[in-house]
Amino acid sequence: MKATRIIITAMTLKWAYRAANAIRGFASSVIACGIEADIERELKPSETPDGRPGISVMIFAMSIKDLEKHVATRVGQSVMTTATTACYSGLESDKKVSMGKSLRFFGDGYQISKVINGKRFWRIPVMHGEFICEETTGVTKAIGGGNFLVLAKTARHGLAACEKAVDEIQKVPGVITAFPGGVVGSGSKVGSKYKFLTASTNEAYCPTLKGQVKSELSDEIGSVLEIVIDGLDEASINEAMRVGIQAACSFGPAKGICRISAGNYGGNLGPHLFHLRKLLK
């Protein structure tokens, strides 16, 4: 996968969050959304290019072309439209995708380019004042789809453990959990009996199909939730999975957590393998 990090700033953190939440909307899976995106963390004013409060958002796509298309569209429709915002690159890299370079045309000839400290910024006059956007954002190779499954007695038990796991994962820099709340309620397998589908329900982990298919679930398991992690490198995904699994396991059987597993999808999802037992050693 390819990834970028953008920094959204605004007059207040509340408005930076509004833009960040808009950009990460409908960005849970590359399968149908084109990208996977989520908030990485809040940034203090001292950490942002313009000294205002900000949010860093990470965006993952299958190719640079996909990333370029979606970054420009989403920054244009989600960030530029949010009052008082500005958008900057949060990743230094030789490879870049357009951001302000595409959006500047919204300025209809009144846009102004500024090169400061070797970086080009576009000042686009808008009704709230000026929307400032860095020309490009850096792109790096990244890993998507690191995952583990929390097998619980009930959805209530599983969700409590997953919420804690996601809280811990969010403390690890360089990773995101792009699905809503960081938890997948409908984990998929690669492929389908239908030729037009690239992913379909993972029946081996569906509790309602236990008696109907070759199930991976024992009798006591009534709900399976998945946590999917995208990260900039293997080490950060390793760390995120480790803290996530430990957090989920801390609930134990007494609180309805029966097993931790992971989907390897027959090795069809990608070259990276994360062995759960090795992670916890």
Place this chain on the structure above:
Amino acid sequence: MSALTFTLKNQPEFTLNVASLIPENLAGKTLAKIKSLAVIYGNETVKLGTLFTVKGTDPSQIFIEKSTQKLINIGQGMTEGSITIKGDAGDYLGQGMKGGTLTVSGNVGCWAGNAMSGGRINIIGNAGDYVGAGLPGDSFGMTNGLINIKGNAGDRVGDRMRRGIIIIQGKAGNYCGSRLHAGTIIVLDKVGKLPGEGMRRGSIILAKKPELLSATFKSCGNLKMQFLRLLFTQLASIDKELALFSKYGPEAHRFSGDLARNGKGEILILQHYK
């Protein structure tokens, strides 16, 4: 390794072109070879060693001591390393400079940083006319880089400048930013008459109202310019010497112009202290 240091033996009577004293020219040369380099003194070509004592070993750090305004073209076309001038410097300081750092402890002549395309010039004293400008016949003045002047600057700062940043912590003369194509000029003290005359694009940021503003600039009112916040924060992040703007907020009176050209440049007069 110690810095390669050139000390003037006597005050030169004529202008002395020391364009050859740049790090990339001196790299790999012995002291004897350096002393035998030709420099243009007045209308003659003389050996460097007859005018300077030379010591040190590191050509990436050059010091010129006892410098005067007779030394011209210092740092011309340099691309890397640093040149530190103790004393004054003459005209054409950093002409066509592409990289590296030039620092002058005294005053400099005219045309400092003309046609520079990268790097940084620090002038502790005052600078003459045409800082960052283009020579007659050139299409553009400086096309990138940063010039930071602690003192005052003369007339026509940034004439035909294309890109880059000029900061003048003192006063600037008349026609500051004349015929500006783009780029940013900041003046933190008074500025003379008719700044931005004939400018096409670019920003002239003034801490004080100019003596006279051309009628071809149109007021856009007092505005919070987010760009100023970005610019000031970014300059402060380059180094502490450029953290000069903590007392200025993003509010500015914006004038767009020069309408006699195409009116897409701006003069921002900083309005409020924080």
